[in-house]
Amino acid sequence: MKIAIVYGAICGGCDVAIVNWGEKLIDIAKKYDIVYWNAAVDSKLEDLEKIDHINIGIFMGSIRTDLHVKLAKLLRSKSDIIVAYGACASYGGVPGLATLTRKEKLIKDLASTITTEKIEEEDIPDPAKIPELLKTNYALIQIIDPDIIIPGCPPSSVSNEELAKFLLEYQEGTRLKEKIVFGEENSLCSICPRRPEDLHKIKMPGIYRLYEVKLDENKCFLEQGIICMGPATRAACKAPCIKNNHPCVGCMGPAPGVDDVGLKYISSVASLVMVDKEKEILEEGLAKQLDKIVDPIGVFYKYTLSNSLIAKLAKKSNKRDEKK
Amino acid sequence: MSKRYILIDPVTRVEGEARVVIVVNGKNSIDEIYYEILSTRGFESFCIGRAVEELPRITSTICGVCSWAHHVASGKTLDKLFGREPPITAKKIRELAYYMQIIDSHLLHFGVMALPDLVFPETDPLTRNIIGLLKVEPKIASTILGTRRYIKQIEKIFGGKPIHAAFMIPGGVTRSLKEEDVEKLKEQVGELKKLIIDILDFFKNRIVKSELYQSLLNDESYMLKTYYMGLIGSGRELTFYDGKLKIIDSEGREIAVFNVDDYTEYIAEYMSNWSYSKFPYLRKLGWHGFDEKYILRVGPLARINVVDKVPTEIGGNEYKEMIESLGGKPIHNTMAYHWARIIEIVYSIERMEEMLDDPDLLSKDTVNLEGEPRYEGMGVIEAPRGVLIHHYKSDEHFIATHVNIITPTTFNNAAINTELKKVARKHLDLTNGDRVEYKVLNKLEMSIRAYDPCNSCAAHVIDLSTSDEFKVLIIEKETGRKRLVKYKVV
Numbered sequence: 001m002k003i004a005i006v007y008g009a010i011c012g013g014c015d016v017a018i019v020n021w022g023e024k025l026i027d028i029a030k031k032y033d034i035v036y037w038n039a040a041v042d043s044k045l046e047d048l049e050k051i052d053h054i055n056i057g058i059f060m061g062s063i064r065t066d067l068h069v070k071l072a073k074l075l076r077s078k079s080d081i082i083v084a085y086g087a088c089a090s091y092g093g094v095p096g097l098a099t100l101t102r103k104e105k106l107i108k109d110l111a112s113t114i115t116t117e118k119i120e121e122e123d124i125p126d127p128a129k130i131p132e133l134l135k136t137n138y139a140l141i142q143i144i145d146p147d148i149i150i151p152g153c154p155p156s157s158v159s160n161e162e163l164a165k166f167l168l169e170y171q172e173g174t175r176l177k178e179k180i181v182f183g184e185e186n187s188l189c190s191i192c193p194r195r196p197e198d199l200h201k202i203k204m205p206g207i208y209r210l211y212e213v214k215l216d217e218n219k220c221f222l223e224q225g226i227i228c229m230g231p232a233t234r235a236a237c238k239a240p241c242i243k244n245n246h247p248c249v250g251c252m253g254p255a256p257g258v259d260d261v262g263l264k265y266i267s268s269v270a271s272l273v274m275v276d277k278e279k280e281i282l283e284e285g286l287a288k289q290l291d292k293i294v295d296p297i298g299v300f301y302k303y304t305l306s307n308s309l310i311a312k313l314a315k316k317s318n319k320r321d322e323k324k
Numbered sequence: 325m326s327k328r329y330i331l332i333d334p335v336t337r338v339e340g341e342a343r344v345v346i347v348v349n350g351k352n353s354i355d356e357i358y359y360e361i362l363s364t365r366g367f368e369s370f371c372i373g374r375a376v377e378e379l380p381r382i383t384s385t386i387c388g389v390c391s392w393a394h395h396v397a398s399g400k401t402l403d404k405l406f407g408r409e410p411p412i413t414a415k416k417i418r419e420l421a422y423y424m425q426i427i428d429s430h431l432l433h434f435g436v437m438a439l440p441d442l443v444f445p446e447t448d449p450l451t452r453n454i455i456g457l458l459k460v461e462p463k464i465a466s467t468i469l470g471t472r473r474y475i476k477q478i479e480k481i482f483g484g485k486p487i488h489a490a491f492m493i494p495g496g497v498t499r500s501l502k503e504e505d506v507e508k509l510k511e512q513v514g515e516l517k518k519l520i521i522d523i524l525d526f527f528k529n530r531i532v533k534s535e536l537y538q539s540l541l542n543d544e545s546y547m548l549k550t551y552y553m554g555l556i557g558s559g560r561e562l563t564f565y566d567g568k569l570k571i572i573d574s575e576g577r578e579i580a581v582f583n584v585d586d587y588t589e590y591i592a593e594y595m596s597n598w599s600y601s602k603f604p605y606l607r608k609l610g611w612h613g614f615d616e617k618y619i620l621r622v623g624p625l626a627r628i629n630v631v632d633k634v635p636t637e638i639g640g641n642e643y644k645e646m647i648e649s650l651g652g653k654p655i656h657n658t659m660a661y662h663w664a665r666i667i668e669i670v671y672s673i674e675r676m677e678e679m680l681d682d683p684d685l686l687s688k689d690t691v692n693l694e695g696e697p698r699y700e701g702m703g704v705i706e707a708p709r710g711v712l713i714h715h716y717k718s719d720e721h722f723i724a725t726h727v728n729i730i731t732p733t734t735f736n737n738a739a740i741n742t743e744l745k746k747v748a749r750k751h752l753d754l755t756n757g758d759r760v761e762y763k764v765l766n767k768l769e770m771s772i773r774a775y776d777p778c779n780s781c782a783a784h785v786i787d788l789s790t791s792d793e794f795k796v797l798i799i800e801k802e803t804g805r806k807r808l809v810k811y812k813v814v
Contacts, residue, residue, distance in 0.1 A: 009363045011780045012339040013388020013487045019432060020486065022472035029455045040436050042336045042449040042766075065363050067341075094385040095365035097374075109369035113728040114715065116602065117592040118611050124598045127329040128345040128358050137365070153385060154487050157476075210377040211406060211494045211722070214691055237485075244484030244491065245499035249381050251488075294721055298374040302382065 001055040001172055003028075004036035004048065006075045008061030008068040008140065009095055014086040015039040015060070017154035024164050031168060032056070054079040055172060059146070062088035062095045062306065063138040067131035072143050080175060082146040083163070087153040089140035091253045092306020094153065096137050097298065099305045100314055103135050136315075139307045147175075150182045153251035153303060156237035159183065183236025187255035188248055191235045196220035204273045206285075207292040210247075221247040222272060227299055231255070232264045251303050260309040262300035269293070326350060330752075332765050334362070335772055337437040337453070339389050340779025344744065344768060352754040359741045359772065361601040364783040371727040376402060376718050380492040383714065383729065387781040389432065391488045392425035392479075393707035394714070394729075394781075396565070399492025401703030401714040404585075405722075407695035408495030413687040417497050419565040420679045421482035422705070423672035426564055427520070428475045429708035430624075430665045433776045434523070435468030438662055441770045442531050446763045464526045467519050474516040481505050481512075496691030503686060510680050517673045524642070527666045532649075540659040541650070545750040546771055547657045548743050549574040550619040551606060552626035553735070555706045556581070560632040562639075562671060564706040570630045571606070571620070576654045584704035587713055591730065594738075601782035603738045604730055614742040622710025622735040623775060624664035629654040636678070639671030658743060661774045697722075707732050709776050731781035740775055747771045 005018070019025070019040075032055070034041050036048045057079030063069055076082055087093040098106055111119060140146060148166075150159050159182045184191070189199070196202045208225040215221075221228035221242070229250030230242070236252040250261060258264045273289050293299060301308055332344040341362040347355040367386055371379060379402065384395040396418060403410055410418070440452045443461060457465040476486045483489025491497055501509075531537050540546060551574065555567035571579040571590065580590060593602040594611045605611045605620065612618040628634075634643035646663050647653055679685070699722075702715045710732030717726040751767045752760060 007341060009365050009783075010340060011385050011388040011391070012778065013385065013391055015339070016388050016432065016487050019436060020472050020476050022469045022476075023466065025455075025469060026458060026466070029458070034453075034455065035450075038334050038336045038341070039339060040337060041453045041455075042762075044336070045333050062365070064365060067362060094382055095370075097382070098366045098370040101366070101370055106366040106369040109372060110364070110366060111595060113368055113593075114588055114726065115591055115593045115604070115728060115730065116595055117607075118594045119596075120594070121597045124358070125327065125329070125347055127331070128347070128356075128360070128598055130360050130598060130600060131362050133364070154388065156485075209375065209722070211402075212693070214693060215493075215498065217499055240480065240484035241490035242484075244489075246484065246490030246493075249490075294723055295373060295375045295378070298378050298382070302378070 001032045002035045002051070002053070003032040003056045003058065003167075004051070004054045004075060004079070005034070005058045005060065006036060006048070006071050007038060008059065008072065008088065009064035009137070010061035010088070012039065013154040017160060020157075021160060021164060028164065028167055048074065051078060056081050056083065056167065056170070058083045058085050059089050059140050060085050062093050063134065063140060063143050064095060065131035065133055069134070069143055072140055076144040080173065081148065081170075082144065083148045083150060084140045084146035085150050086155055087151055087251050087253065087303045089146070090149050090151045091304040092137055092139040093303050096139070096304065096306035097302065098137050099311045100297070103133050107133075136311075137306050142307060146179070148180045148182070151234060151236055151251070151253040155182070156240070158238060159236055181234070183234045183252060185256045186235050188230040188233045188235045188239060188252070192220075192230055192239050192242055194218060194220045194242060196223050202272050204269070207273060207289045209292060209294075215245050217245050227269070227293070229261070229265070229300070231268060232258055232261045249302055250300070253304055261304050262296060262308060262310065265300045266296065327355070330760055330765075332769060335769055337440070337769070337773055338777050338779060339387070340777075340781070340783070342777070342779040346748060346752070348754055354745070354748055354752070354754070357741070357744045357748055358598050359737070359744055360599045361779050361782050364600040368727045368729060372724050374724050376405060376716060376722045376724050377494055379716065379724065381488070381490070384488045386729065386731070387778050388487055389429050389778055390425065390707045390709065390781065392422060392483070393705055393712050395489055395492050396422055396425075397703045397705040397707070397712050397714045399494065399703075400566075400705065401701040401716055402494040404701030404703065405698060405716055405718060406494045407697050408692050409695065410496045411687070411689040411692055413500070413684050414496035414690045414692075416679065416682060416684050417482070417501060417690065418492070420676060420685070421491065422565045423676045424475065424478050424482065426672045426708050427516070427669050428479065430669045431468065431471050431475070431523070433708075434662065434665060435465070437776065438773055439464075439468075441766070441773065442534070442537055442662070445536065445766060445770070449762050449766070464523070467522050471516060471519050474512045474519070478509060478512050478516070481509055493691060495693060495695065500688045500690045501685050506680060506685060513673065513676050513680060517677065520669055520673050524638075524666060524670055532663070537659070540770075541657050543659075545746040546659050546743065546774070548616045548619065548621070548739055549656050550616055550621045550739060551579070552629045552654060553620055553622050553711055554627040554630040555704065555711065556631050559635070562627060562631045562634045562668070564672075566705075569704065569711065572630055572654065574654065574656070576629070584702045584713060587702060587704070587715075593730070593734075599737070601734050601737050601779070604735050605738065614738060614745065616742050619739050619742055620735060621739045622732050623661060624668055625655060625658070625661045626710060627706060628664045628667070634667065634671050636671050636674035639667055639674055642667045642670060658771060658774045661776070665776070709733055709778055709781070710735055731778070733775070733777040733779065733782035736775045736777065737782060740772055740777060743771050744768055
């Protein structure tokens with residue numbers, strides 16, 4: 001059988017997560033030919049184009065250029081099973097933070113960094129033209145329909161075990177009855193080693209930014225007043241960040257039943273902060289505390305902005321502007 | 325005969341998306357070669373407006389192979405922005421953890437990306453990889469895959485996650501190490517060291533002594549006489565986590581030693597419309613295109629060239645041996661990058677072993693929250709591929725207002741482009757019309773791979789003027805017609 005690993009806009013972390021299978025890679029290579037994987041295998045784009053049929057197509061990265069769209073569609077058309085591997089393919093990932101930035105503004109920012117001194121347009125022949133940036137960043141799932149979604153930045157070792165098992169057990173020609181999302185049908189809080197005093201009545205004493213306090217190594221982050229994305233995030237890891245005394249940043253994407261991570265989060269934070277205070281203090285203090293969330297986009301949508309409700313609304317309003 | 329084009333699309337066994345376009349003229353000689361980075365995600369743009377304390381987690385995802393390099397460089401930049409000096413324990417834990425990044429990335433590159441070229445470069449391209457290597461050289465291939473287990477476990481102890489760790493915070497690290505952590509680390513580092521020594525032996529006996537590698541080392545086309553830049557420690561020794569930047573010229577003369585705070589005096593960047601990566605150059609020399617006289621290189625070979633010593637037992641001896649056998653410093657042969665990488669792997673594991681006996685590691689004092697904010701910070705680190713600089717400015721609410729990141733692969737971008745021209749002119753036989761053999765094109769890719777470029781890191785962008793109005797080159801898909809469209813930034 002054949003496996004192809006194809007990229008969108010990547011960082012390479014997903015590649016390393018696959019290499020971290022270590023010796024297990026040997027078992028997988030016994031069952032499958034790895035026909036395309038730029039980081040490790042020497043087949044070129046024209047080789048990929050020539051292949052008629054691929055059993056498992058793994059796509060890593062977000063969709064940022066016209067080339068990525070072409071590759072995603074090419075892989076879908078040849079593959080029985082498509083795996084959206086990692087946060088970028090699943091939800092747009094960190095590059096999705098550019099979703100609300102116009103392409104022209106993005107290029108302008110990159111061209112005006114402090115050391116960029118000399119900018120020149122060279123006369124290049126057509127075949128040397130580079131792929132064009134799309135208007136914005138997309139998740140793979142906005143372009144094609146995958147069969148398996150493996151969230152995570154990068155996917156956790158639990159998910160990788162599960163993927164290896166799937167690949168080793170997979171029988172040629174089998175199609176999935178429904179889309180599978182790796183991870184548990186629960187939020188990260190359900191498996192978190194830090195137990196709040198009362199899981200249903202978490203009290204945030206206020207809101208503190210990460211640089212303001214010494215983090216307690218055992219207490220629930222919310223009870224320390226630190227934004228932790230655990231309640232809105234799928235349990236598809238074993239809480240390694242929290243075990244290392246850093247709040248969850250939400251790389252596993254929305255918890256089951258949550259459509260939009262940010263909206264879910266904002267509504268829950270407002271009901272957790274200073275709930276133990278008197279009504280008057282609460283009303284006045286709450287606004288002040290919520291002001292300390294200086295960058296809700298970067299904190300709540302760090303991995304999921306591309307496919308969020310906000311992105312959809314922004315798209316609509318851009319279209320209206322363009323019509324005008 | 326009209327112009328024709330030869331493509332290596334994509335360049336493989338490198339990280340990220342890149343290709344080579346060779347323009348051949350009617351007289352069968354090469355007009356131009358482009359090493360192109362094919363995508364950008366725009367970090368320097370979308371990091372603006374972010375709460376700065378989020379940047380170590382965000383910028384880590386610039387690169388998944390050297391995620392720790394970005395994560396740690398970002399944290400160091402925040403130390404300065406917040407004006408906080410990390411406690412000695414935090415510094416030591418950072419330095420210790422960071423050696424693992426060097427080993428991780430170098431071993432991955434050596435085993436998965438480079439080794440097939442050094443063992444069987446002319447084999448069928450579809451088996452010229454780590455899987456093919458398992459059949460030909462099962463022992464070394466499984467040793468290399470075997471290292472992943474230890475690397476992953478060690479990185480988990482420090483960062484929770486092995487890739488895109490949760491480790492750095494302004495003024496320190498997230499948590500203290502427990503005695504059981506250090507015990508586990510000692511055990512894992514000990515096991516990993518055994519494998520590394522096996523890999524060193526393999527490299528010395530099978531690669532260095534091979535005719536193939538020797539011929540590559542003696543091939544003038546894989547050689548650039550350039551400037552070099554790297555960090556040096558307080559004793560001018562090899563260092564990765566911290567130090568001063570040193571630049572030497574192609575004769576080995578010291579041109580400058582400076583703090584990263586002054587980097588803009590020394591470094592500027594050129595930007596063009598055919599790669600999503602910029603081209604840094606030495607500001608005082610100016611940009612002269614792809615002329616090796618003016619080019620700057622970074623990375624393992626540059627580090628070996630700028631430091632005075634490699635202060636561990638095995639690493640130190642290997643360093644001396646390498647210099648002796650290559651006829652002294654500076655070493656200009658790009659294929660020696662591989663050798664330098666092996667020495668750094670050995671040095672790093674020896675340093676880890678030494679540091680694990682340090683009682684300071686166990687102190688609970690792992691973060692300093694005090695300091696006078698500067699609202700601006702520059703941080704530097706030796707990433708596996710070379711000097712990495714982060715530079716942030718913020719407003720009084722610690723929201724990022726300016727972000728500049730220069731990655732090692734960006735630093736080496738001009739060198740890669742320059743060297744490709746030399747290699748292609750020497751090795752490409754263009755008289756047979758359009759058919760160029762894969763194995764010949766692989767000679768070009770071997771030059772690129774020696775730099776271990778991380779094209780995800782390099783991807784920045786292109787194409788415009790600095791005024792409010794700027795132009796974007798549009799090439800119409802159907803007709804291939806080019807036109808310049810002017811945009812106004814609002």
